[in-house]
């Protein structure tokens with residue numbers, strides 16, 4: 190199955206006629222309160238057998254399988270500017286199986302000219318000529334080779350504009366839809382620029398030998414690039430992209446994120462660090478420790494998911510981070526901010542840090558979604574959600590599926606429910622230990638467990654190959670980011686020109702999202718279900734808030750195509766106020782926002798413990814491997 194039409198049709202049949210697909214309770218093989226769907230059980234339907242999960246194995250002290258210590262290219266003094274190939278590392282870094290590839294609609298993301306299906310809005314004092322190919326962009330030859338290894342044939346629209354802007358030495362705000370290559374949009378030009386100068390700019394670095402000992406040989410980490418993002422998973426993912434794009438160069442990437450031991454991360458920093466990716470809490474920790482990390486050499490500070498991190502209540506820590514801990518007096522320091530959403534408030538805060546002549550690039554309306562996500566909304570009463578979820582999942586060919594719920598407790602319930610009904614699930618939320626989190630991501634990425642149940646902690650940035658279906662088991666509350674959060678969540682599918690399906694369960698509790706949801710559906714020519722009809726705007730002219738400042742909006746400067754800056758900024762109103770609840774003083778730990786610690790009322794009576802892994806796995810059935818999409 191390679192098109193979402195098939196998935197969609199299958200879904201329509203099932204979810205629009207729930208009575209027809211539920212068999213007599215007499216046939217039920219599950220507890221009496223559950224109804225057995227008339228179709229096959231999960232294994233007969235092609236789902237792999239669930240993998241029993243023992244949390245105990247993560248309790249061991251010497252867990253060493255941290256994502257942050259993954260191998261990277263180790264440059265040696267005797268190499269020239271570009272080191273020799275390392276075949277084994279190359280195989281690991283560029284393994285096509287687990288890296289998303291450009292899909293059939295890639296050309297829509299790529300077009301930056303008049304024909305582009307998305308509006309392009311560039312505000313810049315200098316005339317910015319977008320590039321059309323990587324080769325013409327004056328990119329370092331080692332980077333060109335790395336792009337080829339990554340299979341990046343053409344730049345995406347956001348890359349077409351950020352590459353020349355960064356080459357010209359400007360601060361940048363880059364806004365483009367989910368899955369449109371924003372990570373490459375900052376990494377490619379920054380790393381390419383530094384590749385030719387690394388020897389001159391980088392701090393002295395130790396020679397890594399067999400008897401390497403951090404206490405004796407370690408150096409102070411003095412990165413040239415600092416990349417800050419809100420979650421650990423995203424930090425690891427950007428680190429992976431940096432490992433690929435730094436391949437064969439002198440630039441050595443490192444990652445720093447909460448939950449994993451300081452020791453292993455510090456040891457990596459002490460081997461030399463040119464590119465540091467991390468979550469704010471851990472970076473600040475290292476900055477405050479003696480002889481570990483200084484930001485005095487930093488040339489580029491990048492804030493990914495900037496609207497998430499630019500929160501007024503975190504201003505002090507943010508200032509400290511942005512100022513390089515009072516140490517960086519280098520005028521030649523560029524600041525770059527990226528996201529798929531950027532409201533007015535963020536824009537104002539961002540301008541405190543950016544130079545006056547910064548370039549603002551917006552591909553499509555901030556907060557919009559790519560057209561190639563099919564969005565379905567189904568009315569499901571709260572008490573029917575689990576059965577509906579099971580029916581929905583079994584109604585489709587097995588495909589990598591991400592399920593969002595609004596609370597950590599509910600993640601456990603839903604995961605247990607699906608697992609105990611024979612589905613290969615894993616789950617992730619902020620109360621899991623770091624080894625558990627890393628294992629969940631790995632299992633999902635490699636399709637050992639092709640269904641992942643999670644909270645909003647996975648809403649942003651996660652880039653996993655072949656996620657064809659995102660399910661909002663719960664729609665995000667206004668306090669959890671509302672429509673902005675919805676947009677980021679469904680953006681985990683249909684990445685880089687691939688198609689995808691997003692299904693959301695809606696009921697009376699979701700009324701606060703209805704008006705924004707309808708506008709987003711209308712903007713993308715999606716079907717409006719009858720129960721959402723009343724929320725259609727009376728005025729056919731859809732109005733969305735954007736990131737224009739008030740003065741720009743008054744002058745009409747902030748308008749993006751048809752999307753006028755409205756006086757009531759829906760995005761702004763929907764920014765959650767419980768951001769960072771998970772952390773101490775928010776940035777004291779990772780800024781893992783959008784994950785509610787408030788529990789939704791749960792249907793089940795006894796607050797069952799998370800039992801997953803203790804139930805006997807169902808007997809293996811015939812698996813039709815041809816239908817499996819991972």
Ligand SMILES: Nc1ncnc2c1ncn2[C@@H]1O[C@H](COP(=O)(O)OP(=O)(O)OP(=O)(O)O)[C@@H](O)[C@H]1O
Pocket residue numbers: 288289290291340341342343344345348365366367368369370371372373528529649650651652680684685
């Ligand atoms: N020019 C390109 N050609 C092909 N693939 C690309 C290109 N640029 C980036 N990609 C791939 O596209 C995928 C999505 O990129 P990325 O994660 O940077 O998206 P994003 O815009 O940051 O999304 P989000 O807003 O969800 O964080 C990645 O797997 C990346 O490797």
